[in-house]
């Protein structure tokens with residue numbers, strides 16, 4: 069099939085590259101010329117495992133990039149909208165990029181096309197995009213469907229190719245047929261439903277996962293007070309198939325470009341429909357307090373943070389990505405700096421993005437250099453390389469042998485045996 073994907077961010081680029089690899093002819097549209105230049109040379113604009121290989125395999129064969137949205141749309145049977153839907157001031161999803169994209173798409177709708185809302189958009193957005201295009205596309209035939217994306221940064225390519233389910237929201241049998249055909253090779257459970265339900269599925273899924281994280285963080289804080297180990301508690305809970313093991317890892321709170329903004333947007337969707345979503349407001353409050361708690365723990369280990377040197381291992385919002393949007397690590401580093409701590413950070417992939425967000429942040433070339441002379445080492449992102457660091461050397465490089473492991477990724481016994489004062493979360 070001929071496909072246009074509008075917006076070459078984390079979702080659009082992965083979607084485009086994967087569809088090209090499945091044998092479709094894909095044009096990736098991006099308004100940022102710099103990104104188009106890099107991508108056209110086969111250079112990924114984001115860090116994502118497997119993406120460089122997909123680009124190399126498909127570039128100029130089944131995958132091309134352009135800034136010319138209308139030409140790409142004119143030649144396409146399916147048009148994916150994968151632009152950002154960031155948070156507005158009131159917490160709702162900002163639909164500016166989506167409405168602009170729809171306005172630009174409209175004049176290029178010549179002959180039947182399926183327009184796919186893949187970005188995370190509030191309930192009613194399928195109808196909104198349909199209205200915008202209909203007003204501008206004359207009598208041309210088209211359908212708009214909701215097809216939310218569930219991929220996770222860090223495992224995005226695998227998630228796209230092996231999804232747990234594919235959700236299609238449409239009232240059109242014709243569009244449902246086209247989408248079914250498109251995704252048939254993925255062999256995944258396909259749920260065809262109405263547009264509003266499809267839109268709600270995405271928000272409800274993210275809000276539920278965020279709830280699990282805040283729940284286990286709350287349990288962790290109680291565990292600490294009663295001398296229980298939250299890792300054991302989560303394990304014991306996870307064996308219950310009704311609960312499951314996933315998303316029961318306590319830590320510094322959830323972040324990233326999706327959970328926080330999608331929870332806030334759902335709270336706002338609920339409010340506008342006359343329902344107070346107290347439960348999800350609580351989830352967000354627990355999350356905010358969890359980040360502050362990590363800073364208070366650092367104060368507990370060091371006293372006043374003014375002038376104290378803290379090594380921060382990890383800045384990405386989770387391992388496997390260079391994305392720092394709403395990263396708890398960056399938020400915690402910011403709070404430490406505000407309290408006068410001298411933070412030296414290291415992250416294998418996210419330092420470039422973090423430097424742009426925190427221009428005063430000092431960064432080191434490797435984890436050991438970050439730890440040199442530090443009074444405290446804080447592990448803020450659970451990159452594999454941190455788990456297997458040479459802690460004997462780290463201890464020798466530090467001024468004080470103290471570790472605050474906000475991701476619970478180390479074995480307390482083994483680092484304590486090396487003489488570290490070690491604290492995790494809920495252990």
Ligand SMILES: NC(=O)c1ccc[n+]([C@@H]2O[C@H](COP(=O)([O-])OP(=O)(O)OC[C@H]3O[C@@H](n4cnc5c(N)ncnc54)[C@H](O)[C@@H]3O)[C@@H](O)[C@H]2O)c1
Pocket residue numbers: 074075076077078079080097098099100137150151152153154165168169172186187188189217218219220221325326
């Ligand atoms: N990042 C994730 O893990 C993830 C997962 C599932 C769903 N989502 C959702 O997918 C959507 C996209 O997220 P993202 O992280 O990929 O965003 P992003 O900010 O990384 O990328 C959006 C891209 O779209 C481009 N763009 C905006 N308007 C354009 C236009 N008119 N024409 C061409 N390009 C345009 C921007 O320049 C940018 O490169 C959001 O709604 C998000 O909530 C994200």
